[in-house]
Amino acid sequence: xxxxFTEIKGKTTNSAVFEIYMxxxxxxxxxxxxxxxxxxxxxxxxxxxxxxxxxxxxxxFVVRTINYPRFPxxxxxxxxxxxxxxxxxxxxxxxxxxxxxxxxxxxxxDRRK
Numbered sequence: 001x002x003x004x005f006t007e008i009k010g011k012t013t014n015s016a017v018f019e020i021y022m023x024x025x026x027x028x029x030x031x032x033x034x035x036x037x038x039x040x041x042x043x044x045x046x047x048x049x050x051x052x053x054x055x056x057x058x059x060x061f062v063v064r065t066i067n068y069p070r071f072p073x074x075x076x077x078x079x080x081x082x083x084x085x086x087x088x089x090x091x092x093x094x095x096x097x098x099x100x101x102x103x104x105x106x107x108x109x110d111r112r113k
Contacts, residue, residue, distance in 0.1 A: 013072035015103075018082035022089060022098040023051060023060035032061065032092045036085065043068065044085075063089070075103065083107065 022029070026048050033044055045064045050057060060065065067078060082100050086109055090098055096112040 006023050010066055011069040013069040014075070016067040016075045016078050017103065018065050019101045020063040020085070020086045020089070021049070021051075021060065021101065022063070022093070022095055022097055023058045024089075024093040024095050026059070026061040028093055029063070029089055030060050032089060033085075036088065042081065042085070047097060078102075083109070 026046065026107055033046065036042060043065070047064070049060050049062050051060055065082060065085075067073060067075075067079060073079045073081070078099075079102055082102070085100050086100050089095065090109065090111060097108060097110040100107045101110065107111070
């Protein structure tokens with residue numbers, strides 16, 4: 001039996017990672033991200049996290065995107081995508097704020113009065 005893969009190729013791009021940190025139900029976040037990915041062709045990894053702070057603690061999640069060499073983007077485009085994704089998740093999940101951590105800056109989004 002012969003392998004359908006005759007050679008392994010590589011493709012490289014500049015590294016950039018953006019992470020969205022948000023409280024809320026990870027299952028709801030995943031459902032929203034599946035829909036968004038189907039519409040936009042995006043790809044994320046999602047992990048549970050727990051926030052422990054002076055006022056208590058709550059469950060949440062981290063949404064991560066990388067500069068994928070198969071479909072490379074500029075850092076500015078990746079950041080815009082992260083902000084748009086975070087904004088959509090905040091609105092859909094009823095969250096008041098979140099943080100977006102990038103390679104050089106962290107952005108805090110807040111929609112509370």
